[in-house]
Amino acid sequence: xxxxxxxxxxxxxxxxxxxxxxxxxxxxxxxxxxxxxxxxxxxxxxxxxxxxxxxxxxxxxxxxxxxxxxxxxxxxxxxxxxxxxxxxxxxxxxxxxxxxxxxxxxxxxxxxxxxxxxxxxxxxxxxxxxxxxxxxxxxxxxxxxxxxxxxxxxxxxxxxxxxxxxxxxxxxxxxxxxxxxxxxxxxxxxxxxxxxxxxxxxxxxxxxxxxxxxxxxxxxxxxxxxxxxxxxxxxxxxxxxxxxxxxxxxxxxxxxxxxxxxxxxxxxxxxxxxxxxxxxxxxxx
Amino acid sequence: xxxxxxxxxxxxxxxxxxxxxxxxxxxxxxxxxxxxxxxxxxxxxxxxxxxxxxxxxxxxxxxxxxxxxxxxxxxxxxxxxxxxxxxxxxxxxxxxxxxxxxxxxxxxxxxxxxxxxxxxxxxxxxxxxxxxxxxxxxxxxxxxxxxxxxxxxxxxxxxxxxxxxxxxxxxxxxxxxxxxxxxxxxxxxxxxxxxxxxxxxxxxxxxxxxxxxxxxxxxxxxxxxxxxxxxxxxxxxxxxxxxxxxxxxxxxxxxxxxxxxxxxxxxxxxxxxxxxxxxxxxxxxxxxxxxxxxxxxxxxxxxxxxxxxxxxxxxxxxxxxxxxxxxxxxxxxxxxxxxxxxxxxxxxxxxxxxxxxxxxxxxxxxxxxxxxxxxxxxxxxxx
Ligand SMILES: Nc1ncnc2c1ncn2[C@@H]1O[C@H](COP(=O)(O)OP(=O)(O)OP(=O)(O)O)[C@@H](O)[C@H]1O
Ligand SMILES: [Mg+2]
Numbered sequence: 001x002x003x004x005x006x007x008x009x010x011x012x013x014x015x016x017x018x019x020x021x022x023x024x025x026x027x028x029x030x031x032x033x034x035x036x037x038x039x040x041x042x043x044x045x046x047x048x049x050x051x052x053x054x055x056x057x058x059x060x061x062x063x064x065x066x067x068x069x070x071x072x073x074x075x076x077x078x079x080x081x082x083x084x085x086x087x088x089x090x091x092x093x094x095x096x097x098x099x100x101x102x103x104x105x106x107x108x109x110x111x112x113x114x115x116x117x118x119x120x121x122x123x124x125x126x127x128x129x130x131x132x133x134x135x136x137x138x139x140x141x142x143x144x145x146x147x148x149x150x151x152x153x154x155x156x157x158x159x160x161x162x163x164x165x166x167x168x169x170x171x172x173x174x175x176x177x178x179x180x181x182x183x184x185x186x187x188x189x190x191x192x193x194x195x196x197x198x199x200x201x202x203x204x205x206x207x208x209x210x211x212x213x214x215x216x217x218x219x220x221x222x223x224x225x226x227x228x229x230x231x232x233x234x235x236x237x238x239x240x241x242x243x244x245x246x247x248x249x250x251x252x253x254x255x256x257x258x259x260x261x262x263x264x265x266x267x268x269x270x271x272x273x274x275x276x277x278x279x280x281x282x283x284x285x
Numbered sequence: 286x287x288x289x290x291x292x293x294x295x296x297x298x299x300x301x302x303x304x305x306x307x308x309x310x311x312x313x314x315x316x317x318x319x320x321x322x323x324x325x326x327x328x329x330x331x332x333x334x335x336x337x338x339x340x341x342x343x344x345x346x347x348x349x350x351x352x353x354x355x356x357x358x359x360x361x362x363x364x365x366x367x368x369x370x371x372x373x374x375x376x377x378x379x380x381x382x383x384x385x386x387x388x389x390x391x392x393x394x395x396x397x398x399x400x401x402x403x404x405x406x407x408x409x410x411x412x413x414x415x416x417x418x419x420x421x422x423x424x425x426x427x428x429x430x431x432x433x434x435x436x437x438x439x440x441x442x443x444x445x446x447x448x449x450x451x452x453x454x455x456x457x458x459x460x461x462x463x464x465x466x467x468x469x470x471x472x473x474x475x476x477x478x479x480x481x482x483x484x485x486x487x488x489x490x491x492x493x494x495x496x497x498x499x500x501x502x503x504x505x506x507x508x509x510x511x512x513x514x515x516x517x518x519x520x521x522x523x524x525x526x527x528x529x530x531x532x533x534x535x536x537x538x539x540x541x542x543x544x545x546x547x548x549x550x551x552x553x554x555x556x557x558x559x560x561x562x563x564x565x566x567x568x569x570x571x572x573x574x575x576x577x578x579x580x581x582x583x584x585x586x587x588x589x590x591x592x593x594x595x596x597x598x599x600x601x602x603x604x605x606x607x608x609x610x611x612x613x614x615x616x617x618x619x620x621x622x623x624x625x626x627x628x629x630x631x632x633x634x635x636x637x638x639x640x641x642x643x644x645x646x647x648x649x650x651x652x653x654x655x656x657x658x659x660x661x662x663x664x665x666x667x668x
Contacts, residue, residue, distance in 0.1 A: 181435075182379070186365045196379060
């Protein structure tokens with residue numbers, strides 16, 4: 001790599017900058033927008049000269065949106081909390097259910113096990129609306145519509161297959177004889193799973209959990225259809241800024257910044273796991 | 286004889302039963318191992334050695350048959366409850382632990398005192414020459430070192446039986462020879478019982494009290510090393526045991542005027558005095574239309590007198606290769622439509638194209654049924 005001629009290294013640098021610009025620009029633009037008022041945002045032509053203001057963030061955090069038409073209550077902080085609650089609980093439940101299942105699929109091949117695993121994955125192929133319409137009716141009947149439990153349940157459609165397939169690949173990569181060596185030394189099946197298989201698949205489980213969290217966090221349609229205002233996550237909550245007196249670009253931008261902050265922080269923190277988890281586990285599975 | 290410590294009875298293993306890919310890996314295996322014995326499982330690749338060990342250890346279920354260890358039926362028990370130790374073909378060390386902790390894991394988890402664990406790990410490490418890598422992690426040591434660590438992890442345990450799957454395959458011959466002696470001493474000193482899988486006949490001969498020869502999932506012969514060499518039960522063991530392999534020829538036996546002669550291909554005849562064979566054997570040979578003769582290369586004598594005219598017509602062979610291996614010569618010659626190999630202990634002067642006389646003593650003649658391969662006689666006596 002280091003022996004490449006100078007022009008090649010230079011070219012590579014330029015290419016990298018272009019790619020980074022392309023992907024980072026929207027994030028940069030959102031950041032800039034979030035510290036402007038609607039008037040400066042809507043100026044034509046757009047200009048970088050403006051007085052930064054924190055009023056958008058203030059409005060979000062206090063829950064009072066001041067527009068020309070008057071003051072409006074928004075539940076952004078409640079939305080943010082809902083997002084955290086829904087994503088964390090969904091991923092936690094998916095891990096509790098999915099990791100043992102992934103282990104079972106990796107270690108105990110039985111007739112039809114491959115079909116069951118594939119069926120679970122195929123949940124991700126169907127358009128969500130297809131599932132949602134009948135689900136709404138059922139949920140209303142059994143009283144799960146507009147409840148956290150109901151939403152977390154539906155979120156399993158996102159999280160469970162993801163975790164199952166990534167973690168399964170990881171378990172398959174572990175030589176069964178490593179577990180056998182532990183079992184034969186007098187350990188039960190369960191303690192072998194806990195003490196040998198789980199730690200070895202740790203990075204894969206972390207990656208799968210993280211990815212599932214991001215997917216759950218970014219989900220829009222499930223909550224839009226199944227939940228009312230007080231249960232909705234930020235993705236749906238951002239719709240509130242489309243008000244009667246115009247679209248509040250500044251607040252939307254601030255809301256986006258706040259809502260991507262947790263996932264961005266998580267992803268940066270666990271970048272290594274993510275890349276490893278996705279390139280090793282998923283490809284093999 | 287005492288009661289066997291391990292008893293396999295009518296053991297069968299099918300992989301993927303009922304499917305198109307069904308493999309009958311172990312066929313009606315019966316084996317009884319005495320306490321304190323070292324048994325070697327010998328056989329070509331894929332003949333079911335590892336499968337047999339895995340059934341004893343409990344990682345594979347026996348399709349049929351029973352496994353008894355110390356009088357307990359163990360084939361339905363979980364591996365943890367069998368009290369069996371195993372060194373795996375693929376080493377299978379636990380990556381997050383150092384070599385030391387890997388070896389000590391079994392002792393630690395049954396809460397042995399720390400000093401005792403340390404003492405025993407040190408002892409094993411010394412035995413296997415791995416003291417200098419005890420604090421390294423499995424991913425940072427060589428294959429041969431991993432193999433010894435894995436062997437150490439099995440040997441340190443006080444199990445009823447130790448299963449060692451090719452425990453020294455990765456090591457160089459010198460180290461292998463050294464460890465062979467030490468391991469045998471270690472096992473015998475502690476009165477352990479072991480089953481060892483190996484591809485190395487020297488290793489099997491040196492380590493094992495008895496050797497089980499397997500082929501295609503079936504036990505061919507289970508006997509002491511010298512018995513395997515001198516009295517192979519069938520053609521397979523005869524050909525499989527011994528290096529270089531046994532010379533084999535198809536022949537017809539004929540009794541005539543006080544002599545018993547075997548006619549081989551291309552008019553070659555081996556004649557012996559009739560009374561060199563037991564009457565019983567002569568009667569048996571009478572009924573056989575064709576037999577297979579086996580002669581160990583070490584038993585083929587080359588007549589000193591190499592000149593063409595001095596060699597009797599019937600025992601003439603033409604040298605086509607002569608290899609000096611550093612301590613012995615392998616002389617290969619065309620004989621009776623095939624090839625015969627003779628092992629000489631000195632460097633010999635035979636060159637390609639030389640005609641030699643081949644002498645085969647009655648005592649060195651192994652006779653097999655040409656159809657079934659079952660041994661008929663060894664050295665003139667019925668098998
Ligand atoms: N899990 C499995 N599924 C299907 N077939 C298997 C399985 N394990 C082993 N076999 C087959 O069973 C037969 C015996 O295998 P086994 O591993 O016991 O051989 P081996 O004697 O140990 O060979 P080697 O000397 O190469 O280690 C082989 O034909 C192998 O292909
Ligand atoms: Mg094997």
